[in-house]
Amino acid sequence: MSIDVRDLSFAYGKRQVLRQVSFRTRPGQLVAVLGPNGAGKSTLFRCILGFLPRYRGEIALCGHDLRSLDRRSLARLAAYIPQSSAPVYNYTVRDTVLMGADPFHGPGPSQQETADRVLETLGIRDLADRGINEISGGERQLALIARAMAQQAKILLMDEPTASLDYGNQFRLLRQVRQLADSGYTVLLSTHNPEHAFRFATDVLVLREGGVRAFGPAAETLTEELLREIYRIPLTVADIPVPGGSVKGCVYDT
C-alpha cells in the first residue's frame, strides 16, 4: 500500500512543473499535500495516477513500477477521488459505486455485495437509490469515496475533496477519511487549509515551486515560519484546547 516517488520531474512542454520530488508513504498514513496555487499538487497526483506518463524519475505503487502497470492493475492499486462536481449522467449512487467495483465488466452479485458493504461503512446506504445529481455535495463526495473503496484500491488520491463542502461536512468527510487511513489505507489529500492538516493528517507534504519544501509529521512540520513562507501572510500557529487535549491551529494576523 505504499507510494514511493523518487526524483520525479515533469514538464508540460517547456514548462517545468515538478522538480526532483521524492517521498515515500506507508499504509495508514494520511498525507496532506499543501502548497500555494500552482505549486504542482494536481500534477503530482496526475503523475501518480498514470495520466502523465512522460515523467522523469521513478514512481512505484505497492512496490510495482508505475510504468509496468496496465490500467486495470493500476485501478486495483490506486483510486482517484475528484473534487465534488455534478456528473453529466444522473446514475444512482449504487450504480456509481458499482462502476468502481468492476469498471471493466458488468457487475455480478459479489460486486453488488461490495457496493452495499462500502455504502454501509460510510453511512450512506440509504442514499443508494438516489440519483448522484440529487444529493448534496458532501453526500456526493462520500459516494465517490465509496466508489474508490469498491475499486478495492488501498491508495486513495483526493484532490481538494473538501473544496465545495460546508464547514460541518468538511470535518465529517475528513473524519471518515482518517478512519480509512487508520484501517490501513494510504491517503494523499490536497488541501489549502492547514487546519485540516493539523487535525486529520498523520503527515504533510509541502510543495513549493514544484519541489518538496518539507515532508514529515503534521504538527512538527507545519511551523509558523513555514506557513508564513508558503502563503506569504503573517499568521500565528497556536495550541487550541479541545476536549481531552489540544490541537494546533493557525489564524491570520491582522
Ligand SMILES: Nc1ncnc2c1ncn2[C@@H]1O[C@H](COP(=O)(O)OP(=O)(O)OP(=O)(O)O)[C@@H](O)[C@H]1O
Ligand atoms: N495542462 C497544462 N498545461 C500546461 N501547464 C499546466 C497544465 N496544467 C497545469 N499547468 C501548470 O502547472 C503548474 C502546476 O499546476 P497544478 O495544477 O499542478 O498546481 P496545483 O498546486 O494543483 O495548483 P492549485 O492549488 O491552484 O490547484 C501551474 O503553473 C499550472 O499553470
